Amino acid sequence: MLPDFVSVNPETKEEALAFLDSIGDARVIAGGTDLLVNMKRGESCRNVVDIMNVEGLNRLSVNDGEIVIGSTVTHAAISTITILNDMARSLSAACGLIGSPQIRNMGTVGGNLVNASPAADSISPLLIHDAILSIESKDETREETLENFIIAPYETSLKPCELLTSVCIKALPGYREGYRRTAKRAAWAISRLSVAWAILEDEGRFVDVKLAIGSCTPMPFRPRSVEEFLRGRTKVDPTIGEAVVMVTEEIRKITGDRPSFAYKLPVVSDLVQKALRG
Amino acid sequence: MKNVSFVLNGKRVSCEVQDRELLLHTLRERFSIKSVKEGCGIGECGTCTVLIDNEPHYSCLTLASKVNGHDVKTVEYLGDADHLHPLQKAFIESGAVQCGYCTPGMLLSAYSLLMKNGNPGENEIKEAISGNLCRCTGYIQIVEAIRDAAGLCKCKS
Structure with missing residues (x-):
């Protein structure tokens, strides 16, 4: 059972914004897959603004x-x-x-x-x-x-x-791009570690590398120093190896040493290495 | 309270619902559709699955007010005991039903898949039912049933 609240279903953005401006203690609901679970676990609010019917927001x-x-x-x-x-x-x-x-x-x-x-x-x-x-x-x-x-x-x-x-x-035309993650199961699971990448290469060199690591630090992050390091370098194993070590150092800088590192650092190293090798 | 009008299993219906009311409870208590069941209540087990505009949704995490103006289907849409849908027959013939708790949700996810893809491969079937848990069959019979039914039935919207 959900806690008691009053909901509104605005159809225009202006209407939704007017509700948010005028009613206090309101939460916005879209799909509800996070909010309603949290409410079932005890979160509450007096008002709910359902934005799923708002014209244009699904465009x-x-x-x-x-x-x-x-x-x-x-x-x-x-x-x-x-x-x-x-x-x-x-x-x-x-x-x-x-x-x-x-x-x-x-x-x-x-x-x-x-x-x-x-x-x-x-x-x-x-x-x-x-x-x-x-x-x-x-x-x-x-x-x-x-x-x-x-x-x-x-x-x-x-x-x-x-x-x-x-x-x-x-869009990043010309980049090879992808996302890989590990989770407890192949389907219907929360990501335990993930890497997104977009890499532009030319004749065996990294022209531009964009990486983001998820589920590892308090917020998913871009290891900028690694991206900078790789820019213009030849795509060879020692360079990739060095970049992977740098990624783990960046993670350490953000979170300090964690007990989970025994699992996380080898896995993230493997994911990043595969992403860079392509 | 809110008035919601929607199409339920092909028929236009309307009713008053509470603002915090979940579609699961509307279907069970206002329309006596008991095939839609509450399992985990947090969108993980799939036994509350219904089709909204022919796509599977968890009714335990859907506010009833959201279906205003939409099409809702439960397993009753497929067939009844005297007129089983080929997909339901295939479930019986393949031994894909044991305790039966997951079956209505499983059938709806399968039906939605077959509406879009008349000849799904094994991986597509597994993907389509990945949001519906079954703790009896081990899934093999369910996957077989869906594959067998694919050739036989027309899944209409």
């Missing part, structure tokens, strides 16, 4: 290599829309691994970001695409990078009156 548009994904686009849509498969392969692969078919039909990219789990599959691919989020309130529209949006596990910069309306990413 996906592509313009000149720029992809704008509305916040209520579902994981199922992201994993099956051909154009995303071509232009943001790591993202569509990651969204195809989230939960189960039912969860993917319900859960949305906006919900995944606002929930801000360290294990959220969509975050790492969006980080390598330098995602910029559009956040709106009744009086203001602002943009924020995904990197700045998530400020701690399960915590974002979103204010109570604000709504995440869309995510904008740029």
